[in-house]
Amino acid sequence: MKAVFLLQWRKFYRQPLLVLAMFVLTIIFVSVSAAGGEDEPVFVPVYTESMKQEQALEWVERLNDEKQFAFKWMLPSEARSYVAEGDVPQAVELMEADYRLLVGREDPARLALDSMLRRVYSEELRFENAAQDVPEIRELMDSALSDPVLKLSAGSLQGNGDGDKLQLLFGMTLFFVIYTIMFSLVRIVDEKRTGTWNRMILSPVRKWQMYFGHLGFSFLIGFSQISLIFLLFRYAFGFEMGDRFWLLIAIAACYTFSIVALGLLIISLIAKPQQLSAVIPIVATGMAMVGGAFWPIELVTNEVLLTVSKVLPITYGLEALTSVAVYGNGLPSVATSLVMLLGFGGICTAIGIRLLEWRSVS
Amino acid sequence: MLETDKLTKKFKDTLAVDDVSLELRKGESVGLLGPNGAGKSTAIAMISTLLKPSSGDVRLHGKSVLKDPGDMRRVLGVVPQKIALYEELSAYENLKFFGRLYGLSGKKLEQRIGYVLDLVGLADRKKELVKHYSGGMQRRVNLAAAMMHEPEVLIMDEPTVGIDPQSRNHLLETIRRLNREEGMTVLYTSHYMEEVEKLCDRVYIMDHGKVIAQGTKEKLKAILSDQETVWIEFDQSYPELFKKLSEIEGVQHADADERSLKLIIPKGMRLLASLFHEAERHGAQVTNVHVQTPTLEDVFLRLTGRTLRD
Numbered sequence: 256m257k258a259v260f261l262l263q264w265r266k267f268y269r270q271p272l273l274v275l276a277m278f279v280l281t282i283i284f285v286s287v288s289a290a291g292g293e294d295e296p297v298f299v300p301v302y303t304e305s306m307k308q309e310q311a312l313e314w315v316e317r318l319n320d321e322k323q324f325a326f327k328w329m330l331p332s333e334a335r336s337y338v339a340e341g342d343v344p345q346a347v348e349l350m351e352a353d354y355r356l357l358v359g360r361e362d363p364a365r366l367a368l369d370s371m372l373r374r375v376y377s378e379e380l381r382f383e384n385a386a387q388d389v390p391e392i393r394e395l396m397d398s399a400l401s402d403p404v405l406k407l408s409a410g411s412l413q414g415n416g417d418g419d420k421l422q423l424l425f426g427m428t429l430f431f432v433i434y435t436i437m438f439s440l441v442r443i444v445d446e447k448r449t450g451t452w453n454r455m456i457l458s459p460v461r462k463w464q465m466y467f468g469h470l471g472f473s474f475l476i477g478f479s480q481i482s483l484i485f486l487l488f489r490y491a492f493g494f495e496m497g498d499r500f501w502l503l504i505a506i507a508a509c510y511t512f513s514i515v516a517l518g519l520l521i522i523s524l525i526a527k528p529q530q531l532s533a534v535i536p537i538v539a540t541g542m543a544m545v546g547g548a549f550w551p552i553e554l555v556t557n558e559v560l561l562t563v564s565k566v567l568p569i570t571y572g573l574e575a576l577t578s579v580a581v582y583g584n585g586l587p588s589v590a591t592s593l594v595m596l597l598g599f600g601g602i603c604t605a606i607g608i609r610l611l612e613w614r615s616v617s
Numbered sequence: 618m619l620e621t622d623k624l625t626k627k628f629k630d631t632l633a634v635d636d637v638s639l640e641l642r643k644g645e646s647v648g649l650l651g652p653n654g655a656g657k658s659t660a661i662a663m664i665s666t667l668l669k670p671s672s673g674d675v676r677l678h679g680k681s682v683l684k685d686p687g688d689m690r691r692v693l694g695v696v697p698q699k700i701a702l703y704e705e706l707s708a709y710e711n712l713k714f715f716g717r718l719y720g721l722s723g724k725k726l727e728q729r730i731g732y733v734l735d736l737v738g739l740a741d742r743k744k745e746l747v748k749h750y751s752g753g754m755q756r757r758v759n760l761a762a763a764m765m766h767e768p769e770v771l772i773m774d775e776p777t778v779g780i781d782p783q784s785r786n787h788l789l790e791t792i793r794r795l796n797r798e799e800g801m802t803v804l805y806t807s808h809y810m811e812e813v814e815k816l817c818d819r820v821y822i823m824d825h826g827k828v829i830a831q832g833t834k835e836k837l838k839a840i841l842s843d844q845e846t847v848w849i850e851f852d853q854s855y856p857e858l859f860k861k862l863s864e865i866e867g868v869q870h871a872d873a874d875e876r877s878l879k880l881i882i883p884k885g886m887r888l889l890a891s892l893f894h895e896a897e898r899h900g901a902q903v904t905n906v907h908v909q910t911p912t913l914e915d916v917f918l919r920l921t922g923r924t925l926r927d
């Protein structure tokens with residue numbers, strides 16, 4: 256087994272390009288996108304046609320409390336020309352009990368802007384309704400909030416300040432490592448094609464040692480990739496990842512195992528190297544999209560996709576990583592995810608090896 | 618020491634190997650000759666325990682290897698038809714890996730690598746990547762890799778396909794030396810009869826999965842002892858004349874090429890008079906006439922009515 260395992264490193268040493276490319280791509284994607292997110296909050300012009308100025312300014316103040324966007328009150332004509340000239344993708348028109356978005360061009364932040372506005376509006380409207388019965392409700396609420404009966408330390412959906420950046424980092428890392436792992440497993444297919452696999456069978460080395468030599472390498476190369484990237488972003492780029500770094504690494508190990516196993520299953524189903532080089536990107540991208548590597552899974556509402564995401568290892572990997580790094584949870588809260596990853600991996604390995612052997616015998 | 622007993626392999630509806638019984642004695646060099654698709658590779662895969670027979674048995678020292686392939690695998694060095702090497706690694710790295718599979722390490726491993734590299738004449742180019750080698754050099758490493766664990770029996774499946782004459786001679790010379798000087802038992806598969814004829818003491822001829830003839834070269838050629846092969850060369854192609862000559866009474870077989878014709882005739886038949894007569898009539902010029910002793914190729918032709926390259 257050791258010989259088979261070491262051979263894979265030898266081959267890696269001779270042809271390191273693919274793995275290095277995945278490593279570098281992750282870093283580039285994360286740092287470029289995260290750098291964009293680190294700017295000032297996005298500037299959004301606000302105007303009104305129907306409200307009084309003081310009332311409108313109050314609203315702007317209330318909206319700016321959220322700190323997610325920088326709202327600025329201006330005259331309707333001014334706001335319109337901002338949008339018309341494409342300086343901003345959108346502006347907000349405030350009304351008594353509603354708001355409207357003046358849209359110039361497509362913008363990825365619109366979804367977040369819209370949901371935030373809706374939330375603030377419905378909160379405020381509820382307050383107003385309640386205030387008709389209990390005039391001092393706002394004061395009561397404020398004092399209750401500053402002295403709560405129950406203190407919860409969990410953050411909001413955004414969690415700690417680096418939440419978005421972390422989601423991006425985890426998503427991209429778990430996505431690109433799928434390529435590294437699965438393409439390293441294609442070597443098994445290549446060995447069977449060229450006949451070096453038969454040479455190994457003829458030697459005293461056992462079948463399971465041959466498989467484990469390969470799987471061990473794929474695991475280690477994938478695991479190293481994730482770990483190195485986490486270390487790099489934590490220590491060199493200063494990403495805040497919570498106090499349980501070791502738990503992140505443990506999650507990475509479980510996730511890597513599940514992807515190695517899935518890769519094994521895939522090569523047991525698809526024997527031709529050319530087909531594999533088409534299937535692997537489809538699997539990687541598909542899983543990443545549905546599992547929430549490209550955007551938070553909270554944005555997915557389609558029932559079918561949500562159900563599918565429940566059987567994808569990447570969903571559990573991301574869930575666990577986010578839970579630990581963003582919300583500061585410990586092992587108990589991610590135990591289920593880890594068990595799912597390990598179980599998934601175990602099942603795929605068993606089926607994969609069985610299929611590979613069954614095929615080579617017949 | 619090694620034998621197969623009514624070995625048979627059926628793939629869906631092709632009977633690739635049909636009732637083949639071979640025998641290999643210690644120190645012998647045995648040829649397995651047959652055209653493409655005859656079933657040679659399939660037979661070898663079963664002998665080397667890589668493929669399960671549909672029926673029949675493979676025995677080493679009288680003991681079946683189907684249940685427990687371990688002994689057989691230790692004794693055999695298998696040179697596959699395809700080049701089974703890691704081409705992104707150097708020859709040295711390949712050999713080192715295959716040696717390690719057999720538990721070799723340290724000085725012993727280095728010595729063995731040195732020995733097999735000398736054997737195939739690649740010692741001075743061992744650091745180059747296999748993919749940068751010529752086809753012939755790759756074939757030589759393919760042989761070297763099968764020699765790492767000091768096998769007693771070397772089984773080669775068409776080891777010279779698609780290589781330059783120089784590499785081919787080197788390879789054949791190496792195998793001959795292993796057999797004659799080191800007492801290595803050799804099973805050599807090929808569809809080139811010259812190779813088998815040069816290398817092997819005994820020959821099995823296979824066609825359509827069956828062994829159609831076997832024995833020493835002399836014995837096989839004795840099949841043709843009552844025949845002669847006449848090889849006639851013309852200044853150009855004369856299809857009509859060739860046809861006419863093939864139909865002369867007594868000619869047993871004819872094989873026409875571009876400008877030449879090969880006829881198998883009974884010994885003592887007086888062919889030449891009618892040959893020149895017919896040539897004259899067609900205005901053809903005979904540039905060469907050659908009466909050959911039979912080759913294994915002729916034996917195959919006689920047995921199957923086809924040439925090995927068909």
Ligand SMILES: Nc1ncnc2c1ncn2[C@@H]1O[C@H](COP(=O)(O)OP(=O)(O)O)[C@@H](O)[C@H]1O
Pocket residue numbers: 628629631632633651652653654655656657658659660
């Ligand atoms: N794995 C296989 N599945 C189906 N048919 C096969 C397989 N391997 C070989 N054959 C068939 O068996 C016959 C013998 O093939 P092979 O042993 O490779 O011949 P040779 O080595 O003499 O050229 C051929 O007709 C070939 O198509």
Ligand SMILES: [Mg+2]
Pocket residue numbers: 657658659698774775
């Ligand atoms: Mg063959």
